[in-house]
Amino acid sequence: MIIFDLICADGQHRFEGWFGSSNDYAEQQARGLLDCPVCGSKNIAKAVMAPNLGRKGNQDPVAASAADDRPLPQIKKPVISKAAVPAEYQEMIGKLAKAQEKMLANSEWVGDKFADRARDIHYGDADEKPIHGTASQKEVADLAEEGIAALPLPLPILPPESKN
Structure with a gap:
């Protein structure tokens, strides 16, 4: 499962879309199956997203385990007015x-x-x-x-x- 941040080009509404793969997103967009949940526009594109990167494989395991004990940051949820x-x-x-x-x-x-x-x-x-x-x-x-x-x-x- 892959989650894309999507944006409505007409109203600039941002929302999430969950897809089985990047190809599923492209296929649904090509078939006109994507629409804005706020205004209904079919003019949808992927929004710029920050990558979710894992720890480097060559990271010092002692330092990594100490870092793993830190509390996780609060996850911010998308918000719309x-x-x-x-x-x-x-x-x-x-x-x-x-x-x-x-x-x-x-x-x-x-x-x-x-x-x-x-x-x-x-x-x-x-x-x-x-x-x-x-x-x-x-x-x-x-x-x-x-x-x-x-x-x-x-x-x-x-x-x-x-x-x-």
């Missing part, structure tokens, strides 16, 4: 967020083991219960071929281990 978002959209997103929160309250986070756990539940090797996690497009397609339903969450979430 409420004045730019119509009231009915604010209400709709609020209701959607509350519904998703309610669903996840009774669901177990299984991380990248989602496909395996969904199979276990489907075939009776594990107790039936709601789960959520991550899966590649291929894993979701394989689950569908086996008759196992898997749907994306309507709003992005942070995995429990990344929360401060």
Whole structure:
């Protein structure tokens, strides 16, 4: 899964888009499937993004472990002025967020083991219960071929281990 910061060229509205790959983004843009959630414009482009770089491989392990003990910085979430978002959209997103929160309250986070756990539940090797996690497009397609339903969450979430 890849996340791009996108921008509406007409209204300069910034928002996130989640895609299976860079090619998925390009294909959806070429087919006219991308639109601004604020104004509905189809004139969408990638916004400038800062890269997320990992630690260098030749870094001193002692210094690296000391650095790893530091608290993580607070993650800033994208913000848009409420004045730019119509009231009915604010209400709709609020209701959607509350519904998703309610669903996840009774669901177990299984991380990248989602496909395996969904199979276990489907075939009776594990107790039936709601789960959520991550899966590649291929894993979701394989689950569908086996008759196992898997749907994306309507709003992005942070995995429990990344929360401060």
